[in-house]
Amino acid sequence: MPASPVPPPSPSPSPDGRLLWPAPERNKGPITEVLQRVLPTRGRLLEVASGSGQHAAHASGLLDGWTWQPTDPDAAMRASIAAWTAHVRHPNLLPVRALDLLTEPDAPPAAEDPLAGPFDALFNANMVHIAPWATCGALMRLAARRLTAQGVLVVYGPFLVDGEPTSPGNLAFDADLRQRDPHWGLRTLGAVCAEAGRAGWRLDERIAMPAHNLTLVFRRVAA
């Protein structure tokens, strides 16, 4: 069964079904600027855990050399992503697909499956703290299986960094998450990088983002 998404702060979708969450509305601009800088000018991007679809709708319009494949395990999220896709009508924003990291088989999908790839980038935002910890390793292994040798893995969210103070807001967020579900909570950068390393990824860049978030850019150890 897919993990529950965060209840949207604004539960009423627009009449056409688009969820509009405040957080992606705030961070979609800074995230897209990072993607424009760290990615090559063209390629195929797989987004895991697209949520409401706001990042996909925004970034695909500014990364027109890229095809953007949104995914989410939750049918309600996929309905919102489909509504955003219909709303923005970006030709490079592909129809949303179901993808649950915890049930995704290791075996490669059939070549004609749109999720077979290979992809040149994988983007994941705001998931590893709000899903079981096992999703982190599963994300890293999926990226290792589906990205090209030069592929780039970009992970965004709030992380705790050993030896560095975090914001009161992040500490309160962490406490709230753990109270809502004991399997949730902010992850440490060290633990995330260890999972990445086990799947063959090295942290190439750590970018400080607004509101004490980070964007982590991973590349293959051998690349």
Ligand SMILES: C[S@@+](CC[C@H](N)C(=O)[O-])C[C@H]1O[C@@H](n2cnc3c(N)ncnc32)[C@H](O)[C@@H]1O
């Ligand atoms: C807080 S939302 C983030 C959505 C979006 N990326 C954003 O930044 O606004 C977390 C998302 O993780 C997804 N998710 C939870 N468990 C997952 C899993 N096992 N595999 C893939 N996605 C998962 C949820 O369905 C939800 O859409």
